[in-house]
Amino acid sequence: MPFTPFHFGVSVLVFSLSLFFLDPLALFVGTIFPDIEGITAVFILPGKGLPLHGPLHSFTGAFLSGIIVAFCSWFAFKMIFPTLVEQLQLDLPFSLPEYSFKRSLLSAQVSTISHIILDAPLYGEMDLLYPLGVGNSWYGLVPGSLIYLLCVLSFFLGGTILILRVGLTRSS
Numbered sequence: 001m002p003f004t005p006f007h008f009g010v011s012v013l014v015f016s017l018s019l020f021f022l023d024p025l026a027l028f029v030g031t032i033f034p035d036i037e038g039i040t041a042v043f044i045l046p047g048k049g050l051p052l053h054g055p056l057h058s059f060t061g062a063f064l065s066g067i068i069v070a071f072c073s074w075f076a077f078k079m080i081f082p083t084l085v086e087q088l089q090l091d092l093p094f095s096l097p098e099y100s101f102k103r104s105l106l107s108a109q110v111s112t113i114s115h116i117i118l119d120a121p122l123y124g125e126m127d128l129l130y131p132l133g134v135g136n137s138w139y140g141l142v143p144g145s146l147i148y149l150l151c152v153l154s155f156f157l158g159g160t161i162l163i164l165r166v167g168l169t170r171s172s
Contacts, residue, residue: 007031009151010114013158019165023099023107026073030111033065034119053123058130062112070108074101118147 011031015024034056041050055061077099084090120126120138128136 004035006148006151007035007111007115007118009153009155009158010118011111011158012162013154014110014114016158016161016165019162021103022110023070023073023077023104025076026070026099026104026107027111029073030066030069030108031115033069033112034062034115051125053119053126055127055130057116057119057123057126058128059113059116060130062116063109066108066112067105069112070101070105073108074099074104077104118151121147 008028008031011027015022015027037050037054037056038052041048041052056065116126116128120128120136121140121142122144124136124139126136126139127133128138
């Protein structure tokens with residue numbers, strides 16, 4: 001799924017089920033982070049022969065990029081957001097969450113790895129165990145239409161759960 005919003009569906013469901021536990025920024029950025037390859041190949045360096053699904057679309061790449069996403073998210077929640085709120089003198093109706101690096105790392109790993117799991121049956125050019133060069137034995141195991149349906153249903157189910165949980169939290 002090169003640079004599509006379908007991956008967000010699974011993240012919305014995961015976040016709705018773990019409300020207030022996972023780091024939402026790490027979860028949602030990690031969901032799309034591997035698609036930097038596709039965006040680069042198509043929009044930034046077109047015609048250079050770059051793969052749409054290269055090293056970031058492997059379990060190794062997902063794990064390593066998850067560390068980067070986790071650090072950036074943790075840094076944003078720890079340093080950038082509080083500073084912005086203070087400098088802009090914003091009166092937020094809620095407090096910014098305190099996310100530890102462990103929580104951000106878990107969130108980023110869940111989302112980057114789920115991206116690989118969702119893409120693997122769809123794209124034969126993925127090398128799941130890069131740099132070992134063993135290819136993609138998951139290709140074609142699940143029909144693409146089923147994966148897209150799973151993503152869409154996850155989005156609506158997760159969105160519904162999220163709305164209900166936030167509503168119940170506010171009424172308590």
